[in-house]
Amino acid sequence: xxxxxxxxxxxxxxxxxxxxGGRDGRGGSxxxxxxxxxxAAPPPxxxxxxWARRSPRAPSxxxxxxxxxxxxxxxxxxxxxxxxxxxxxxxxxxxxxTAILEARPTRHVTAAPVTRPARxxxxxxxxxxxxxxxxxxxxxxxxxxARPEGPPASTARFPRLRGxxxxxxxxxxxxxxxxxxxxxxxxxxxxxxxxxxxxxxxxLLLLMDDMGWGDLGVYGEPSRETPNLDQMAAExxxxxxxxxxNPLCSPSRAALLTGRLPxxxxxxxxxxxxxxxxxxxxxxxxxxxxxxLLPELLRTAGYASKIVGKWHLGHRPQFHPLKHGxxxxxxxxxxxxxxxxxxxxxxxxxxRDWEMVGRYYEEFPINxxxxxxxxxxxxxxxxxxxxxxxxxxxxxxxxxWAVDATHAPVYASRPFLxxxxxxxxxxAVREIDAGIGRVLRLLQDLGVAENTFVFFTSDNGAALIxxxxxxxxxxxxxxxxxxxxxxxxxxxxxxxxxxxxCPLQVxxxxxxxxxxxxxxxxVAGLEPPSDRAIDGLDLLPAMLxxxxxxxxxxxxxGNTLMAVTLGQYKxxxxxxxxxxxxxxxxxxxxxxxxxxxxxxHTQEEHTKLPLIFHLGRDPGERYPLSVASTEYLDALxxxxxxxxxxxxxxxxxxxxxxxxxxxVMNWAPPGCEKLGKCLEPPESVPxxxxxxx
Numbered sequence: 001x002x003x004x005x006x007x008x009x010x011x012x013x014x015x016x017x018x019x020x021g022g023r024d025g026r027g028g029s030x031x032x033x034x035x036x037x038x039x040a041a042p043p044p045x046x047x048x049x050x051w052a053r054r055s056p057r058a059p060s061x062x063x064x065x066x067x068x069x070x071x072x073x074x075x076x077x078x079x080x081x082x083x084x085x086x087x088x089x090x091x092x093x094x095x096x097x098t099a100i101l102e103a104r105p106t107r108h109v110t111a112a113p114v115t116r117p118a119r120x121x122x123x124x125x126x127x128x129x130x131x132x133x134x135x136x137x138x139x140x141x142x143x144x145x146a147r148p149e150g151p152p153a154s155t156a157r158f159p160r161l162r163g164x165x166x167x168x169x170x171x172x173x174x175x176x177x178x179x180x181x182x183x184x185x186x187x188x189x190x191x192x193x194x195x196x197x198x199x200x201x202x203x204l205l206l207l208m209d210d211m212g213w214g215d216l217g218v219y220g221e222p223s224r225e226t227p228n229l230d231q232m233a234a235e236x237x238x239x240x241x242x243x244x245x246n247p248l249c250s251p252s253r254a255a256l257l258t259g260r261l262p263x264x265x266x267x268x269x270x271x272x273x274x275x276x277x278x279x280x281x282x283x284x285x286x287x288x289x290x291x292x293l294l295p296e297l298l299r300t301a302g303y304a305s306k307i308v309g310k311w312h313l314g315h316r317p318q319f320h321p322l323k324h325g326x327x328x329x330x331x332x333x334x335x336x337x338x339x340x341x342x343x344x345x346x347x348x349x350x351x352r353d354w355e356m357v358g359r360y361y362e363e364f365p366i367n368x369x370x371x372x373x374x375x376x377x378x379x380x381x382x383x384x385x386x387x388x389x390x391x392x393x394x395x396x397x398x399x400x401w402a403v404d405a406t407h408a409p410v411y412a413s414r415p416f417l418x419x420x421x422x423x424x425x426x427x428a429v430r431e432i433d434a435g436i437g438r439v440l441r442l443l444q445d446l447g448v449a450e451n452t453f454v455f456f457t458s459d460n461g462a463a464l465i466x467x468x469x470x471x472x473x474x475x476x477x478x479x480x481x482x483x484x485x486x487x488x489x490x491x492x493x494x495x496x497x498x499x500x501x502c503p504l505q506v507x508x509x510x511x512x513x514x515x516x517x518x519x520x521x522x523v524a525g526l527e528p529p530s531d532r533a534i535d536g537l538d539l540l541p542a543m544l545x546x547x548x549x550x551x552x553x554x555x556x557x558g559n560t561l562m563a564v565t566l567g568q569y570k571x572x573x574x575x576x577x578x579x580x581x582x583x584x585x586x587x588x589x590x591x592x593x594x595x596x597x598x599x600x601h602t603q604e605e606h607t608k609l610p611l612i613f614h615l616g617r618d619p620g621e622r623y624p625l626s627v628a629s630t631e632y633l634d635a636l637x638x639x640x641x642x643x644x645x646x647x648x649x650x651x652x653x654x655x656x657x658x659x660x661x662x663x664v665m666n667w668a669p670p671g672c673e674k675l676g677k678c679l680e681p682p683e684s685v686p687x688x689x690x691x692x693x
Contacts, residue, residue: 200301200396202452203520204443206436207256207400209249209310209407212462215429223421225430228437229456236454237543241615242511243553243565244460249335250278250312250657252459252513253402257293257313259517259528259536263556265291266653267313270559271688277558277657279312281334281346281665283689285656286314287324292529294517296325298398301524304390307331308382309402314656316664322353326400329353330382333666336360336404340368346666346679355671363675366411371424373411379403380435384442391446398520401439403432406462453523455516509542510565512553533649552642559652566642569635570621571610612636660689 217224218233219240245255251262262268266288269277279286287293295305306328307321315333322329332348339345340361347359358364366373383401390397405411405428412427416434420426436456443449514536518528528534535554541547555563563572611624612635625632663684672678 200524202396202448203398203523204452204454205400205516206456207402208458209404210460210462211406211458225420225426226433228433232440238506239509239511240506241508245513247460248278249459253312254287256513256516258291259514259534261535261554261556263559263652264533266656268556268558268655269657269689270655271658279314279334281315282660282662283657284659284661284664286316286319293324294520295398297521297526298524299325301526303396303398305398306386307400307402308379310404315666332360335407349666349669356669358675359677368409371411372414372417374413376403376405376431376435377413380438383439387442391448405432457513507542509539509548510551510553511539515539554646564639564643566639568614568616569612569639570615571612571639573610658689659686661686
């Protein structure tokens with residue numbers, strides 16, 4: 001009988017599982033409690049066990065004990081008693097690195113995991129007492145809540161959630177450190193015949209807007225003004241090598257909800273080379289009906305879903321989020337740009353489900369001078385009410401919380417204005433952090449924290465236009481990463497925190513915002529659509545087993561491939577941008593500048609040979625490899641092969657962002673009659689969009 005829970009879970013998912021060790025802490029059934037362990041393969045040659053058999057050590061305190069260590073220098077001492085602990089560790093780590101490099105294939109096209117030499121699997125976090133999880137001291141100590149009596153749970157609608165094959169999904173479903181699900185998981189893996197009937201995990205996706213890599217305390221922001229998010233990260237898992245799918249809002253959000261590159265879904269423009277393309281009010285297109293969005297698929301597993309905040313995948317009726325799988329919506333279809341005080345043109349509407357309930361800067365005022373607005377507080381309350389309602393109905397939920405307070409022009413409510421050392425932008429970040437703290441406390445109070453899967457990330461990096469709002473504490477002046485919101489340089493979001501697993505862990509898996517699509521489906525016991533290319537990777541093996549899976553990530557601007565990351569290397573194929581003088585003054589996408597990549601501030605075009613960076617040694621992408629080096633040539637060969645295969649099989653979607661028409665703006669959305677906010681649209685004149693827009 002195969003007692004390896006990892007092997008059984010992976011077989012159910014059609015993935016390759018390594019061999020499991022025993023129960024001594026070195027294999028799949030080992031224990032861990034509030035610790036991070038590095039698992040390394042034994043060094044080449046005779047195993048340590050054979051050394052010990054050939055030359056057993058004298059018992060502690062016995063005559064001659066310790067003499068081997070004193071005279072055991074060099075190889076002769078090793079033959080008798082084995083190398084010292086420090087040497088064994090160094091050899092093990094070196095051997096592991098060598099095995100990984102030797103096993104790394106030279107050609108990769110899909111996101112399928114690579115078969116690697118079997119290694120001991122990281123341990124499962126198990127409770128060693130009644131309740132090993134400490135209270136969240138920076139939030140609120142959870143209060144015990146009496147659950148109402150009800151009928152026993154059923155898995156009739158969720159066949160994959162029966163037995164041990166689906167328990168790997170539930171084991172990650174926790175905001176705080178997981179407890180009983182993982183205990184039951186090990187009991188089942190031990191062959192005790194435990195079969196569970198569980199409600200599918202809830203999924204909470206917290207998506208920020210233009211929030212940068214260095215904006216959280218857990219990533220080194222010196223003022224430490226995000227205690228709730230930092231605590232969430234400390235009790236979960238960080239993914240510092242996590243990237244946006246695109247440097248602009250709309251394409252990145254489309255990639256998140258479809259698991260596909262924007263070039264496949266049509267969220268790009270072919271009007272000009274690598275132009276900035278998103279969905280302002282004049283754009284005619286939006287998310288195509290042919291795309292399967294995450295809430296639409298989760299609905300088949302019984303999930304209730306709600307989007308709170310910014311949609312940005314099209315504002316015309318056919319693109320409405322309730323037509324693409326969501327059950328509820330409170331928020332806006334676009335960015336909260338103007339026309340501000342020009343009432344002759346439509347400000348962005350705010351919707352509750354199908355009907356408009358007001359407009360930005362009008363019924364939902366934002367003071368452009370002071371930055372005061374109560375929208376974040378409203379969005380927090382919407383999240384709380386939805387969670388309470390679904391818990392009362394005993395229905396699993398998917399909540400997509402997409403606030404926009406950190407998108408220029410930034411805003412915060414009065415209690416938070418002036419509270420940050422980082423100016424108005426920092427005020428907005430502090431308010432968001434406090435709101436997330438309220439949501440996490442509610443999950444604890446309702447007793448559903450252990451069965452809720454939480455992700456936190458951003459649609460892209462911070463925009464330079466927000467730098468003046470941060471005063472002298474602007475993170476952009478000090479951060480390691482010089483890539484910004486609308487550029488392909490770096491492209492790293494790096495603020496994903498998946499709560500659960502062994503706490504205080506960091507995964508160095510190369511990840512993409514598209515992975516949240518595939519991972520969420522896996523959590524719910526669902527498979528991604530098989531009739532189309534899916535670029536998102538299921539991250540559960542990285543979370544549950546500590547596996548690292550090889551995969552490429554492609555970065556497009558418009559319909560142009562700008563850069564590729566493969567393993568530790570990133571290649572830039574286009575490198576031109578604006579001048580240093582403009583860049584230092586914050587002249588970026590928002591004032592109308594076209595930026596196609598911030599690799600260099602020399603006015604170059606397509607490079608004859610791509611610039612290649614080693615992200616391990618140079619995470620800021622500042623020092624390209626020498627084109628004459630063997631390392632460069634090897635990396636170029638691998639990357640070129642992957643790009644060629646990708647482009648040979650790529651089927652671009654119909655571009656959705658090419659046509660503009662002022663007649664399709666939000667002149668008279670449904671519900672405007674009740675508010676007296678309907679405006680007369682102009683004559684319809686479709687035309688080619690002029691980018692940058």
